[in-house]
Amino acid sequence: MVDEKLNRLNRILKDYSDAPGPLVQVLHRAQEVYGYLPADVQLRIADRLEIPRSTVHGVVSFYSFFRTEPRGEHMISICTGTACHVKGAERIVDMIQEALGILPGETSEDGRFTLQDVRCIGACGLAPVMMIDEDVYGKLDRKKVEATLDLYRNA
Amino acid sequence: MPHRLDVLVCSGAACVSNHTADVRDALQSAIEAHGLSTEVRLVETGCMGPCELGPILLVYPEGALYIRVTPDDANEIVEEHFLKGRPVQRLLWEDPAARRIAEEKKQVAFFERQEKVVLSNCGTIDPEDLQEYIATGGYEALGLALTERQPEELIQIVLDSKLRGRGGAGFPTGLKWQLAARAEGDEKYIVCNGDEGDPGAFMDRALLEGDPHAVIEGMTIAAYAIGAAKGFIYVRAEYPLAIRRLEIAIDQARASGLLGEDILETGFAFDVEIRIGAGAFVCGEETALIASIEGQRGMPRTRPPYPSDRGVFGQPTLINNVETWGNIRHIVLRGADWFRSIGTESSPGTKVFALSGKITNTGIVEVPMGTTLRELIDEIGGGIPDGKALKAVQTGGPSGGCIPAQHIDTPIDYESLKELGAFMGSGGVIVLDEDDCMVGIAKYFLEFSCDESCGKCVPCRVGTRTMLSILERITDGRGTLGDLEQLQMLADTIRSTSLCGLGQAAPSPVLSTMKHFREEYEEHVQTATCSAKRCKALIRYEIDRAACKACDLCRKACPVEAIEGTPGEPPYTIHESVCIQCGRCFDVCPFDAVRIESGKKKQNEVEG
Ligand SMILES: Cc1cc2nc3c(=O)[nH]c(=O)nc-3n(C[C@H](O)[C@H](O)[C@H](O)COP(=O)(O)O)c2cc1C
Numbered sequence A: 001m002v003d004e005k006l007n008r009l010n011r012i013l014k015d016y017s018d019a020p021g022p023l024v025q026v027l028h029r030a031q032e033v034y035g036y037l038p039a040d041v042q043l044r045i046a047d048r049l050e051i052p053r054s055t056v057h058g059v060v061s062f063y064s065f066f067r068t069e070p071r072g073e074h075m076i077s078i079c080t081g082t083a084c085h086v087k088g089a090e091r092i093v094d095m096i097q098e099a100l101g102i103l104p105g106e107t108s109e110d111g112r113f114t115l116q117d118v119r120c121i122g123a124c125g126l127a128p129v130m131m132i133d134e135d136v137y138g139k140l141d142r143k144k145v146e147a148t149l150d151l152y153r154n155a
Numbered sequence B: 001m002p003h004r005l006d007v008l009v010c011s012g013a014a015c016v017s018n019h020t021a022d023v024r025d026a027l028q029s030a031i032e033a034h035g036l037s038t039e040v041r042l043v044e045t046g047c048m049g050p051c052e053l054g055p056i057l058l059v060y061p062e063g064a065l066y067i068r069v070t071p072d073d074a075n076e077i078v079e080e081h082f083l084k085g086r087p088v089q090r091l092l093w094e095d096p097a098a099r100r101i102a103e104e105k106k107q108v109a110f111f112e113r114q115e116k117v118v119l120s121n122c123g124t125i126d127p128e129d130l131q132e133y134i135a136t137g138g139y140e141a142l143g144l145a146l147t148e149r150q151p152e153e154l155i156q157i158v159l160d161s162k163l164r165g166r167g168g169a170g171f172p173t174g175l176k177w178q179l180a181a182r183a184e185g186d187e188k189y190i191v192c193n194g195d196e197g198d199p200g201a202f203m204d205r206a207l208l209e210g211d212p213h214a215v216i217e218g219m220t221i222a223a224y225a226i227g228a229a230k231g232f233i234y235v236r237a238e239y240p241l242a243i244r245r246l247e248i249a250i251d252q253a254r255a256s257g258l259l260g261e262d263i264l265e266t267g268f269a270f271d272v273e274i275r276i277g278a279g280a281f282v283c284g285e286e287t288a289l290i291a292s293i294e295g296q297r298g299m300p301r302t303r304p305p306y307p308s309d310r311g312v313f314g315q316p317t318l319i320n321n322v323e324t325w326g327n328i329r330h331i332v333l334r335g336a337d338w339f340r341s342i343g344t345e346s347s348p349g350t351k352v353f354a355l356s357g358k359i360t361n362t363g364i365v366e367v368p369m370g371t372t373l374r375e376l377i378d379e380i381g382g383g384i385p386d387g388k389a390l391k392a393v394q395t396g397g398p399s400g401g402c403i404p405a406q407h408i409d410t411p412i413d414y415e416s417l418k419e420l421g422a423f424m425g426s427g428g429v430i431v432l433d434e435d436d437c438m439v440g441i442a443k444y445f446l447e448f449s450c451d452e453s454c455g456k457c458v459p460c461r462v463g464t465r466t467m468l469s470i471l472e473r474i475t476d477g478r479g480t481l482g483d484l485e486q487l488q489m490l491a492d493t494i495r496s497t498s499l500c501g502l503g504q505a506a507p508s509p510v511l512s513t514m515k516h517f518r519e520e521y522e523e524h525v526q527t528a529t530c531s532a533k534r535c536k537a538l539i540r541y542e543i544d545r546a547a548c549k550a551c552d553l554c555r556k557a558c559p560v561e562a563i564e565g566t567p568g569e570p571p572y573t574i575h576e577s578v579c580i581q582c583g584r585c586f587d588v589c590p591f592d593a594v595r596i597e598s599g600k601k602k603q604n605e606v607e608g
């Protein structure tokens, strides 16, 4: 398993070895492979792209999309963008926090869910919305939130 | 053999999340089951606009528009409409303005009042099929440009069109092209800004997902005009569907000789690459975006030098917004005069807006510049739902401002909005009604800017935080009139001393609400009340004794045991000192007996 991931990482690094300014794109691809960007992966990327390790770390910490902690099986992203805000996103955040017992940025103890709040996922017409992995759920209210969470809990 | 019926299935992001794929599959099977496969063609298109009503189907030739279609409806539609020619009335859009069922798409005010130029293909063609794009005149402009126009002529056309950048600031596009063409460098780059970071903006998404070739074509024409061989499309990571459709479009264009070494056999070479953002709002700013393309932290730098002189990898770079790129092919094909005949003198052309918030028809619309807010909100948007009153319209996101309801007849163009202390921005229009607290809205945006400040300069990093803490004090009911003056002072400093547009514009939402809604600020500081009943610290939850049926639901729902009562023995009561204003009781009460009252919790009272 681990080796398979390492192979994929090496292939990515090879693909980008001649590309100009590849760091952000390589980090994206690496995060797809590992689910997050652990320190040893960052080190390998730095060494292979011949970029100072501190630069890699600086880039990883600058962008909110990059994670340095493993994430749960499902990523729940609650939109707190303006359209969702005026349609009560705050309440949705409260509901989900309470239902899962975790705060944004945290992962549930059983490793099933990671919660994060995001700024607008471009589905404002359906506000308030959340995204679970790549699926968008719109026009949320308490009932819909509960039904949706159940869908994933019982899966 | 041509098909008897074309059925367009909206596959924009909102409809996808409303499970449009299930509807498509159900239709497909029903069509096959009725032996209509050769007569009816299903086409998946980009966003048609009225996102709130999805999934949406549009059936041609008659133009019948079905809304909120479920897989269960598929059989009926196929049997009644496709087979017997009787559109299913209950699924057609009942136009709220006309109070009638629209048999045809063009009878609906939402569509009738729009003028689709940039979005002409969105919702009408399959974005994953290059042939459909070509069938509607796609890549004709590129052919014309490469074979019959000199680079200088193209720049002149764009200059003459007076097209202004759609990414926010409205800088004349032709001028930018001219600067980039004249700049000296070993290599030049074309960049498409698809970061679309303003919360409440989803126009660029609609175009990238619905008509990706239009953006590529615009960029390729510019590449020829300024002498660039390489382009980047920077898309935010939150738009996976847009990224996927762009990848498909780029591959198809390469395979058909529309990108690559020898475009349309003219010897001209240009290629584009997608760069995916990583969740930093400031990366929408052009110099930060360039740093991000180069693989660095997306921090803005001082301008000049402008990107047209020193951009990607230090080379001259022409950067335009997605929608700006979408205009180019139309201008090249139809000419500058045609373009200037739409819109207003100083802001020609159309503008795409994303309507959201307290508005009936949320979604994507395109109208000529100079259209009034009233037309946009009442006629196209269908007005404010639930009989509420319009309070304000927010445009320009965290860099913008709030336009109060009394200015609803303002024509939308760059100058008029600026005069009102607002900002065109990229096109997000968020409608606010009487239930929204303007101080709270200002605080919300400031919080956003504060979070997204890259931290490079002090006024932005520290100043916005200080402003935010003052606003927090005010929404907690602990503010003073002096706070208002201090906000004004801080705002002026941040505005004039921040390095990039993020910091410079961060105070705008506060300034515009203080200008137009000063009484709301005064109410918060002088009487510690929030009449919109939005500020948590300034409201109380109460149970209406007469309406309470003692069903016990609220008591069970309360997470802090603030509610007391015995089942079957009304009324229940809420202990204010325990209540945390979470609103669960309000949500669960089946009898609307829980009321939100304006007024501070007693034990919170602080003098001053
Ligand atoms: C904080 C900040 C965020 C911005 N975000 C965007 C954006 O998301 N999309 C965009 O096209 N322009 C954005 N801009 C404007 C760009 O800097 C730039 O002006 C624009 O891409 C130029 O294209 P245009 O002339 O076609 O509008 C932003 C500017 C600032 C200061």
Ligand code: SF4
Pocket (backbone or CB within 6 Å): B282, B299, B300, B452, B453, B454, B455, B456, B457, B458, B460, B461, B498, B499, B500, B501, B502, B503, B504
């Ligand atoms: S104004 Fe703010 S976002 Fe812009 S460079 Fe300064 S700190 Fe960064």
Ligand code: FES
Pocket (backbone or CB within 6 Å): A079, A080, A081, A082, A083, A084, A085, A119, A120, A121, A122, A123, A124, A125, A127, A128, A129, B199, B200, B201
């Ligand atoms: S504000 Fe929530 S999707 Fe845009």
